[in-house]
Amino acid sequence: MKPTVALVGRPNVGKSTLFNRLTRSRDALVADQPGLTRDRHYGHGRVGEKPYLVVDTGGFEPVVDEGILFEMAKQTLQAVDEADAVVFLVDGRSGLTPQDKIIANRLRQLDRPVFLAVNKAEGMKHAIAGAEFHELALGEPLVISAAHGDGVRELMELVLEGF
Ligand code: GDP
Numbered sequence: 001m002k003p004t005v006a007l008v009g010r011p012n013v014g015k016s017t018l019f020n021r022l023t024r025s026r027d028a029l030v031a032d033q034p035g036l037t038r039d040r041h042y043g044h045g046r047v048g049e050k051p052y053l054v055v056d057t058g059g060f061e062p063v064v065d066e067g068i069l070f071e072m073a074k075q076t077l078q079a080v081d082e083a084d085a086v087v088f089l090v091d092g093r094s095g096l097t098p099q100d101k102i103i104a105n106r107l108r109q110l111d112r113p114v115f116l117a118v119n120k121a122e123g124m125k126h127a128i129a130g131a132e133f134h135e136l137a138l139g140e141p142l143v144i145s146a147a148h149g150d151g152v153r154e155l156m157e158l159v160l161e162g163f
């Protein structure tokens with residue numbers, strides 16, 4: 001059985017960019033507009049000998065009403081529920097946000113492995129890019145650049161280690 005890996009995070013952190021790199025497809029819609037990817041997207045990939053199924057999630061409902069603004073969308077919760085492992089993406093350039101903290105609180109309650117990936121960190125010193133995200137208490141932040149590919153293979157090797 002191929003393990004399923006869900007990509008989770010607030011809008012615009014680079015989930016679809018990472019999905020595209022992991023699946024080498026253009027299935028996922030990449031856009032500057034937050035919240036544009038509303039559907040889940042599935043794709044297949046492989047690291048070395050290990051195949052996986054990856055799920056790109058929209059993460060949040062579009063900002064329509066205050067009540068759901070900070071709630072994780074149902075689809076995301078479902079994707080996370082079905083996944084064997086979760087990659088939680090944050091943005092190393094914009095830094096830690098309140099939304100990141102809320103998502104982290106939800107993910108810490110899961111009984112499956114969560115990997116914290118600090119994206120958009122090309123050209124940044126790893127220790128500096130990751131430093132403030134230790135606060136999320138999700139282990140050592142893994143510093144990557146989905147756009148440039150830095151650290152992506154290392155991330156997936158760790159994610160798939162147990163499978
Ligand atoms: P999503 O909303 O989480 O799916 O984010 P997207 O994949 O649509 O990316 C949002 C924006 O961040 C786009 O403009 C991407 O080009 C940009 N982006 C994604 N990954 C990186 C990265 O590694 N470095 C930089 N500098 N920008 C990135």
Ligand code: MG
Pocket residue numbers: 015016017028029030031036037057058
């Ligand atoms: Mg997206």
